[in-house]
Amino acid sequence: MPSTTGAKTTVTIREVASAANVSIATVSRVLRGHETVTDSTREKVQRAVEELRFTPSRLGRSLAERRHAANGIVFPDLSGPYYAEVVLGYEAVASDLERSVVILSTHGRAAPREHVLDLAGRVDGMVLMGRTVPDAVVLEVAARGVPVVVLARQPISVSDLPVDHLPIDSVNADNTTAAAELARHLTAGGARRPVFVGTPASSPDVDERWSSLHATFAEAGVELATTIPADLSEDEGRRVGTELLSAHLSSWRDGPAAPAPDAIICANDELALGLLDVLRTGGVRVPHDVAITGWDDVMAARWAGLSTVSQPMRDLGATAARRLDARIRGDNTPAQHIRLDTELVVRSTSTAPKRS
């Protein structure tokens, strides 16, 4: 019976081998369930493994097998439900496929090249989200032979790829369709002077939303003229709300003295919620005076009655994980660009047609 005190020494396959009086090759075979091993030998080895509480070193194994059995993912943040859900969906699938997940958060900024490359050295493939990694680095990783899937950003354009390059898949939520739907919903509600809050350049998703809104409003003869830059946080929403309030309050309160926005489309929910709070507190009637919308459909949006767009967040992660797995297994077909459906969720911050 083995002693219970924590042995400090790490046992290796050689010690097991000599304890069982066989060669290391045989131990390895037993461990992998490999080839044919005599029952009696197998038992000897298994007994030794148990007594020594042996667990093979992952490093040794990975080095020999030339695979990590791990996937990487780079994302900007984990606050807010969006990225958390994506990562969770990714982890769930990866875990089912017997792969560990190594994460790298860039905490808002772009990931340092060395960190991304270090990650690349620890995994069999990785997912890169949004603007966390510049195209040049994406290509560099792929050039090292590490499969890459990009998520929530535009695909790597084929012309950028060297000929003998690994295909780089992309997975995205369909911002375009939902944004168009949103624009039509708002014009139908009477919006003529919409405003966008958010920084299109900051994220590919935001960029797509803006473009599609702009185009769809234009079709209805409405111009999405103003874009107010803002980060994707509640505080930023408050800031913008305060500015709008001081600029347009009299107009909203006392009728159209000056042309005030009649719809404020925010790049995400946090932004919209902060803004909504400030405007309502300031006496603005939403949606009567102005409609407000967000994006993502976070839990708080339900409580605030915020109109928004819901995305299949977990599915985004899961789909990326599956695509990546295919590439790791050697799938060499042309790059796929997958779009997942989103859904417009109309609640009380945008319903009523206004100022008929």
Added chain:
Amino acid sequence: MPSTTGAKTTVTIREVASAANVSIATVSRVLRGHETVTDSTREKVQRAVEELRFTPSRLGRSLAERRHAANGIVFPDLSGPYYAEVVLGYEAVASDLERSVVILSTHGRAAPREHVLDLAGRVDGMVLMGRTVPDAVVLEVAARGVPVVVLARQPISVSDLPVDHLPIDSVNADNTTAAAELARHLTAGGARRPVFVGTPASSPDVDERWSSLHATFAEAGVELATTIPADLSEDEGRRVGTELLSAHLSSWRDGPAAPAPDAIICANDELALGLLDVLRTGGVRVPHDVAITGWDDVMAARWAGLSTVSQPMRDLGATAARRLDARIRGDNTPAQHIRLDTELVVRSTSTAPKRS
């Protein structure tokens, strides 16, 4: 000038060595900035490294150095802000310390022993959250010589530790103080028939909250008699809400026909929010008829006006990461058990003293 086409072959240190016409030892020295190397040699090597776009293999390096430069963390879930923030705080610190983070989510259930041990083989130390890992497995990991810090669960009791064992630190939010404060707040508001919603056995945190509430109510001569088991989700809140509604609606509506609860303390915010929604929709006046409280202070709680308790989530992760780093560096002092402060946040679901 190097060709731009993605070379399929992995370059190794030996190839760099022969390209630079030196030995692999010298290449290694240059790479690590180690010992003394002549300037001219260093340059030769660096040129070769650049031309071959060489990056040392992390596996090879880790195997030789006998360190992974990675930390693990096991958590139940990532939906809801709680764990996400904890993980984020953990990642931020680990990243500053030049360590990657390998995650393992148990998706609500307990982690399979093999998964935890596999993780243990990939990292220099790991954090285990809540009930994700049974004590026996925690000890097994520690016995392998992998430093462990437990988070959001009671410490491993010293008597369970073999003598020559690594110390196991713990980091927790102070559930006890906040729960006591909450109980006093509610009794001051007039609560005499409080009910707890949640399953104490499901998580150490919930257990602590329940115990402290129970004890503090008792001091005021109030008995926390009823505990309604429920998972920590909004849906569960709805379910429980519906049950309570059908059991007590007439009492709440038409006066104290039968003894209905006058305070419902939920184990977390999601639960409380679901419950709150159902009760309010059902015509129950909160807090007039009944007070409702949650725990965690998620964003939606602000919008719902939910009274709750806020925790230093990011700090929990960060603190655990620092403690773990100390252990990895060889700190061998007795186990520390760190408690971080929490704060009672009183909003509109519990303010008014009721039924004077």
Added chain:
DNA sequence: CCGGTTTCTGTAACCGGTTACATTTGGTCA
């Protein structure tokens, strides 16, 4: 110009596994 240092570089033995190939063992059949 030589022996003794000092400084740089190379050789080779690790780290802990996997696996191709060689070798041994044991069984079958003539």
Added chain:
DNA sequence: TGACCAAATGTAACCGGTTACAGAAACCGG
């Protein structure tokens, strides 16, 4: 019983780095 073949096991060469130690080169003063 011996020849032959298949099955079981062992040997050793990897995987890609680090580093102790030894050897070579350069420098120094006498």
